[in-house]
Amino acid sequence: MFLGKIKKTICLFLFLALPSVPQSFGQDISVAATVNKNRLTMEDVLQLSIIIQGTQNTPPPKLPSLPDFRVVSAGTSSSTRYINTQRSVSITHNYRLTPMNTGTFFIGPARVQANGKTYSTQPIKITVQKSLSQETEGNKTAFVVANLSSEKAYVGEQLVYTFRLFHRVDAKNLNLHLPFDKTQFHKEELGKPKSYSKVINGLQYHVQELSLALVPLKKGRHKIAPARVELDLIRNTQNRSSRDDPFGQFFSRRTRVEHKVLRAQPLSIEVLPLPDGVPEGFENIVGQFNISAELGKHNLEVGDTATLTVTVSGKGNVQDVTFDEPDLESHFKIYPDKPEFHQTVHNNQVTGEKTFKFALVPLESGNKTLPEFSLTFFDPGKVQYRVVRTQPITLNVKPAATKESLNLVQSGQQNTPSRKPKIEILGKDIFPIYTELNKFQNDGNDSSPAFIGVGLGSPVILFILSALIIKRRRRMKYDAAFYRCQNAYKNATRCLKKMSTVEHSDLPAAKEFGRKLSEILREYVGNKLNLQGKAITAEEVEHRLKESGYESAAVTRKLLERCATLQFSPTTRDSTKGLLGESENLIKLLEKQS
Amino acid sequence: MKHSNSFSLFLFCVLPLFISPPADASKYFEEVVRANDLHFEKRYAQSAKAYESLIDKGARNGYLYYNLANTYIRMGKTGPAVLNYIRARKLIPRDENLAANLKFAIQQTRDKIEPPSPGTLSALFLWSNDFNLRELIYLAMILNFIFWITLALWMYFRSSSLQLARNVLLGLLLFLFFSIGVKLKNESDSKLAVVLDERVEVKSGGAEDAITLFQLHEGALVTVTDKYEDWLEVRLNDEQKGWVPKNSVGT
The missing domain is CATH 1.20.120 (Four Helix Bundle (Hemerythrin (Met), subunit A))
Structure with a gap:
């Protein structure tokens, strides 16, 4: 309410104080549409400009339906020019059109509303061709390649999708689109993109490589739509006259920015269902895995701590492997640690290792045997379900040397693995509502402009009055x-x-x-x-x-x-x-x- | 006699500016208690209605908006929740529970768009983000009063310490006025809006047949940059902007 009043006052002030600026300057209004080229390839981007002459105060143009292009607004620019005391104004709305199909298309009339009238632009014919055939992949300045680690996989089997961008000139403003159907694949990034150089047919290319882990969710033959990258290629150009001039080569060098859209080839994959006969304990773990377990020390006293480490490693979705706390029949107090997971990608293969740690504190003396850990998974290489197990571990627990009562929480034993205190987040919720009534004082009425005016103005008036009194008293004196x-x-x-x-x-x-x-x-x-x-x-x-x-x-x-x-x-x-x-x-x- | 008449006239004109009209405060607080009780009884729809009713009647209080937003969170309506947290933030910007709940609400949305960061000018006056406009104005009024008193004392006594105090207060006062100006400008320029519909298509122009540029979902935070008939131009960042129907977002 108060803000509104302030705004109104400011608007009124601006309205009175500033000279009125005519919006259309009495000029005739005209609207035109221009493109930077009529013929383009699937790699190019069309720049469409709607130029409105005679006014700058119009709503944005209504573009025609363009199903064969992907349209992105590229901002507006306005200009004001004075020629022989005549002022002319214009505004240009820019759009970036990325072709989605080849063929001949018409960009229909765009409509602009100004001064109560509707203005339309002329239609523009555009021809979109495939990439130029004379340029083979090896000769291109930039191209992209995508491939899958395998063309055949089982549901749940982890695949590696690799996207590579090869470029011989500088590439900037990369914008990558990887259109995966979320109902068919689960996608996961495998680390940061890699950058390296590679020589192809005698030409050196810079390569940007991005790898993704893809997990098929449904059986059947699936297509993976072409990955698309938009980028600006920075080309160096030289003046013809400066080519023979050794200094001109340094001082006449200029760059030209070329916006491109590069598409990889579409891929397809056949996803096979998991075979029947799913064993008990199978939890959609697919790949090839090993399991091992080791104990930090095998001889300890009651109240000491030993760390049991269980490691699962191999190819596949290792990160999905989970283990419950081992059942130790109350002979041990168990403190599970947060599992650690490491993953590497090499030669289109994802290998991972997940480590589970349990701090064990024996509660009674005697010879103890820890139970085995087992993992059931499907091995796509052998096309069968498999179970891997750890070896049983035995340890000898002696009575405590001291007579003091056992404090299970106490730490600082010599062989205790150093662990950072971690608080496990079990749930999230909002903070509750406020109920203290003194907080709910309605403060909507005491900030009126009159109140502020009096609050700020009254000290000034008091000051002037006191100054006058002081002055009078001095003069009287x-x-x-x-x-x-x-x-x-x-x-x-x-x-x-x-x-x-x-x-x-x-x-x-x-x-x-x-x-x-x-x-x-x-x-x-x-x-x-x-x-x-x-x-x-x-x-x-x-x-x-x-x-x-x-x-x-x-x-x-x-x-x-x-x-x-x-x-x-x-x-x-x-x-x-x-x-x-x-x-x-x-x-x-x-x-x-x- | 003549002087006393003038003084009475002065009081008659000035006092109403300071004294708010006596509102039915007890009824207002009863309504707040009732809305809170409904919330605790998990009758969230009725509780939200009670809070909304208070706001419709002209109540302007940050904690009221906060409680309303909490109620909407419980109802699963992230859009109105985010909107009311944003409204509350303008009035109680230092409240930590509010900041945490707003973050929680944004995490519940599909687009998970954080509030835009302040501009360059605002970054210089970051301290003023911890105060609402009313607090800043009150601070300016107090400082203004102290400044003029100091100035009057300095004119009478002319001591160097009073001169120093006068200069420091003047500097602080000008800085404060500038901060208020920046805050006012920010609040008028970057008007935050929240998507209230489950899904809204962002168009290239203010018309139904314009091209859909992208989609936003309930609770998404956008900045309103322009208005045309029943359409608002909204901006996510420097590149992504477009037009949405006015009734699909709350401001």
Whole structure:
């Protein structure tokens, strides 16, 4: 809610602050489709560009249906040009079309909507051929090869699928597609891709090799679709003129990037079902395997630890082999370790080794025999089910030398195999919901823009106010004229108030009243204008007030003259009250005009 | 008399900005308790409805979104779960349980797409990712208040220590304002969306007959980059982007 308001404010600001930019610039809109070539091979990639002239503010073009191509967006580019003060704009939508079939195809009209109208491009005829026949595999700059370790296999038998890319120039931006049907094969990567060099027919190629383990899941004849790799080949080019120039060979060398799609040949495989008569204990282990077992030490005391190691090795799906803890009838405490698995690929053969370790702690003394471990598997070479077994192992357990009670968890014995403490993850789950009500305070209302404005603005206002107060206090302290001017009204009204309480009924009092009133008025004017008030005359008061822009200058002079008249010829009794009132009003008026 | 009238007017205008209208808080908390109880009773559909109802009424609280997301996880709806964890993350970005549950929810999705990493500018202001926008604004308000007080004191007393404090506070304040700006820009530019349909086809254009470029599945995290009628342009990375129907994703 709050974010929305902020956005609206920003949008409004941008709308008001920025000059309006026309979107279409009043130009005619035109749409065109171009390709980089009309004839191409299955190895090439077609670049389709939809160019929209006259506007940049359109939705993306609606491309026609292109079932014979794989379409990938390659971004957009826009341009703005000025020619003789005329501005022209355009936007280009680029696509990368990878042919999936050979033949002649039409790229139908692409549609673009702009200013309420729909614009269409012209159809383009494209011919897709097979790879050029004159180039044999040995002469090509780059080619790919895929093969299987065997064309016939049993369900569950591990095969090796090898994909090799041969290239004589630099290859970058490799994008490999290996389309396996997941319902027919189980796929597993066999390590990182390998890179090496190989000479074919006198030409040296760089080879990138990737091996996968494929396990057929269903019987029958299956096809493996061609593997496809998209890549950029970096070709070096030279100017014709610089070929004879020894320096030109260094300085005129340029590179050209060629985007290619290379396809391997399709493969097929016949998958045979496993023969009948599946023995008990068979768990879909197919291949050729050996099994062995050994014990770390054969003579030990109660409470000591010995490690029993069972190793299964051979060709096939070794990683799927599992063993339960051996049944030792409570004579031993058993701590199984996490199995270790190593796999290697050599000459289209996957060989692996899986090691199971059990730490055994004898609980009682005596001669003990460990039971054998057995593995049942199907051997495709001999076309039969086989069982391999370990030899029984005997060991002699002596009573413990110390009388201390046995601590089975304690470690640190001399011959104890060093094992890292590992925590076995048994399951995963989310953290529970929160229930503390104080966490659920609704904080949707207290972040309004007005609140933020006041929160951020009020310190600024307070600062300005305090700065003004500080400034005024300093000026009152050091600027005498300012101090007099600021206190003039207060002093004058105080004196007038004091006079109003005194009776001026007799003539000497009226005379004194006139003198005092004149003095108060002149003192007020003197304070306001920073003059010696008592020394200035009525004419001078008028003149100075006029100079300072006071409108009531003449009235002030007249009032001062009346005060002088009262002072020197006190005739009327009731004139004092009237003069006092007039003086109060005049001072208020002058205060407003200041 | 005149001054007191002005002060009353000031209070009348300013106070409503600070004091929220009295909401029916007890009813709100009762609803939260009821939704939580329904969750514990494993009546997840009703619990989700109760949380949604609170949110529809305008409640904006990170823990509410978190609980709702947990409920959706229990219902097996990873799409709405991821969406509500993302919404909660905006409000309670430091919550460790939330981070762990979001990771768990993403692992439950088929596409397993992690939230996009922050851009270059955001990387410089990584610290601000641990705060929500509201917290950053409050921090800025407090710092702003302290700064102006310090400035006023410095003007009155003119000591070197106050000058140093003034300069440091100004620097911090500007940095904080810039961080808020970057956060606001990020939240408006890279709008995260979550696929809610079981499967959605990403098209080359905003039309049904456009070519399908690739497919996404429930719970997939995408960045919305454009909008056209009932279609949204979404981006997974620099290369993979396309258009999806607006109602197939939640933002």
